Amino acid sequence: MLVKEIMTSKEKLVSVSPMATVREALKLMRAYKVRSVVVEKSSPNGAYGLVTFKNILQSIVAEDGDIDLLNVYDIAATPAISVSTELDVKYAARMMVTNSIKRLLVIDNNELYGILTMSDIIGILMDSVE
Numbered sequence: 001m002l003v004k005e006i007m008t009s010k011e012k013l014v015s016v017s018p019m020a021t022v023r024e025a026l027k028l029m030r031a032y033k034v035r036s037v038v039v040e041k042s043s044p045n046g047a048y049g050l051v052t053f054k055n056i057l058q059s060i061v062a063e064d065g066d067i068d069l070l071n072v073y074d075i076a077a078t079p080a081i082s083v084s085t086e087l088d089v090k091y092a093a094r095m096m097v098t099n100s101i102k103r104l105l106v107i108d109n110n111e112l113y114g115i116l117t118m119s120d121i122i123g124i125l126m127d128s129v130e
Contacts, residue, residue: 003092004085006124007106007114013038018049018073022060025051025072036103038112039076048105048112049078082107083116093121 015038016025025037039049051072059075060067082105083092092104096118106114 001089001124002085003083003087003089003106003116004113006089006120007085007116008120009114010112013112013115015040016051016072018042018071018076018078020072022051022056022067022070022072022075026056026067029053036115038080038105038115039072039078041110042073045110047079047110048082048107049073049076050080050103050105051076052103080105084108085113089116089121089124092116093118096121 014028014032014034016028018039028037029035036050036052039051041048049072055075055077056067059070081095081099081101083095085106085108096102096104102118104116105112106116
């Protein structure tokens with residue numbers, strides 16, 4: 001099974017400008033009930049990023065940051081760890097486990113196609129058990 005068969009497509013993703021404040025990112029996460037937002041590229045040859053609850057906790061709580069003074073680019077994981085649409089899911093799962101990450105952006109030719117999460121992979125495994 002390939003990543004493109006189980007990923008969440010980019011149309012369903014929530015994205016944010018790298019110049020947005022962390023508060024704006026949190027508002028989006030709350031409004032859309034998501035645990036991460038994609039950080040848009042700052043230029044055509046730039047890199048996509050990802051902001052998760054973990055990034056926010058590390059920068060705000062652990063480092064006494066101010067959510068109104070920090071911009072998304074200050075805390076985002078950029079470039080985000082990514083995989084190709086054509087990769088076998090087992091390799092993506094191995095990458096997640098090895099690197100202790102829950103989300104991989106799906107990018108080909110520096111264009112975003114979607115996101116692959118552990119929940120996507122577990123969902124497929126659960127369906128195969130039934």
